[in-house]
Structure formats: C-alpha cells, structure tokens
Amino acid sequence: MWKRIFGEHGAKNVVTLFHKPSSAASTRVLTVLKQAHAQAVAHSTEDQASSHQAQSKLERMEFELDVTDAPPTSDQLKNILEYLGGPSAVSKVIKGAQNESDAMKKLEADGEAFERPVVVDWNQGKAVVGDNESEILSLLRSIPKETDKA
Template sequence: MFKNLFKQHGAKNVVTLFHKPSNSASTRVLTVLKQANAQSAAHSTEDQASSHQTQEKLERLEFDLDVTETPPTGDQLKNILEYLGGSSAASKVIRGAQNESDALRLLKADGESFVRPLVVDWNQGKAVTGDNESEILSLLRSIPKEIKKA
C-alpha cells in the first residue's frame, strides 16, 4: 500500500522513524537520521566543481524525515512486516508476537508492545529495526537517485 504512495517523479524519499524519546537507542537513531539528512542537504548545494563522487554518494542520503511517536496503523504494520521478510519478523516489531495476525492483535490491544526504534523507507519497501547505524545508513544510501531529485 505505502510502497508506491510516494513514487512520483521528482518526489523525495520519505523515511519514517517510529520513535520513543525515552529510549536511548531511539534517540541515537534520530540523531543519525538528522545528521545524515543535514549533511546531504549541505552537500547537495555545493558548487558543481566539487568532487562529483563524494557529492553523489552524499546526495543519495537525501530524504524527507517523518518522526512519529505513535505506533503504526494496522496497514502500516502489515507493510513493515512484509519489508522485514513476512510474518516471521513479527516478534522483531511487536513484543510477544508469533505471526502477523498475532502482531495486529497485540498492537491493537497495547501500542506499547510495538518495538522502537524502527526506520521505514516506504518508497523502497525496506525497514530496519533497532539502532544499527550501518544498516540504517545502508538503507539511506540505497535510495534511488531519480526519486529524490526535487
């Protein structure tokens, strides 16, 4: 559903961080995403005479950051589980969940069962659970160049 929502010519990639400010891992991920976004924006306006290789590498990090403290909707959760490999990923996203239907039930019963931080690139259909900085940066670097040109 959300996979193609933002795939319009000239649109930036939208990356959502499901965030919990009291969680130190979530705060670290927010910092990483903000720094990557700021660094990309700064380098994308550099003079064309600068190193194209460095500039191109940093440009790929450009995205619109959406930070939310609310858990995902049921439809978003279904997409996130799909991005992470299906029903078997349910326990990575919802504490105590065995499969997708269990995850949906637990999410409705208690939004606090949702595990944060979780970074989702809706355009590419990819997600990263936890605060693994290299996985998050890898996800951002894989943003197709043509999607983010505004």
C-alpha cells in the first residue's frame, strides 16, 4: 500500500471510507466517492494531454480512495474525533459513548458501535460523518492538486 500512496511525485491524499455495505447511506457515500474519484482520474489524464486551460473545481479532487468495512483502530478513532472537533463528536461516531475513553472501550468491545459511514481525509485532517453529499464534496474539493503541493 505504501508504494501506491507514496509515488514518484510524493504522497497522494488518502481518503478513507469506513463503510457498512448493508447501510443505504454508506452505499450512497461509496457511490459519491467512486464518481468523484473517477472524474479526478479522467481530468488528470486530460490535463496531461492538453494545454493548461482553466481547470474546474472537480479536477482538484485528486485522491487515493480507501474503502474498509473494518472499524477504525484506536489511533484512527482518536484522529477522527480530533478532526470532527474533539469530545463533542464522540456520540456522533460511537453509539452511546459519553467521552473519548468510553468511546475507546465501546469500540474495543464491539466494532459495530462505530457509526458508519465516515469519510476521512487523513492528509488534511478532516472528516465527515453520515451521507451529507455536499459536505463530502466540499471535503474533496479542498484537497490540493498535485501541482499545488510541488
């Protein structure tokens, strides 16, 4: 996986979907992410073969899509909670959790306590809980282009 993420041109933004296939909301989010990823790949190929014309906002969404059915590790959960604004986000991602340590215990005891879908951009330190398409697309649009990073 590291070779895929850290290519010749540096690190790509990795966007992870914590997915639950039996959830309609999670399936919708997966569809949105796959479409955005496909558009980014298509635009990046067009850019390589064309002149430097004005680029649309969709072209900014260059990312590596990682989809997992597994719950996050405890370190990942800590990061997700931080990205969502800290202690107030605990109950958004772990059913019935009162605080971070309670969330960790519940996650360890039952991975299904973790609410899905959750979309995480690890490089930018941002996350979206649920299937709000505009929030997810906003997160993706804020990903810097490879040329912006150079």
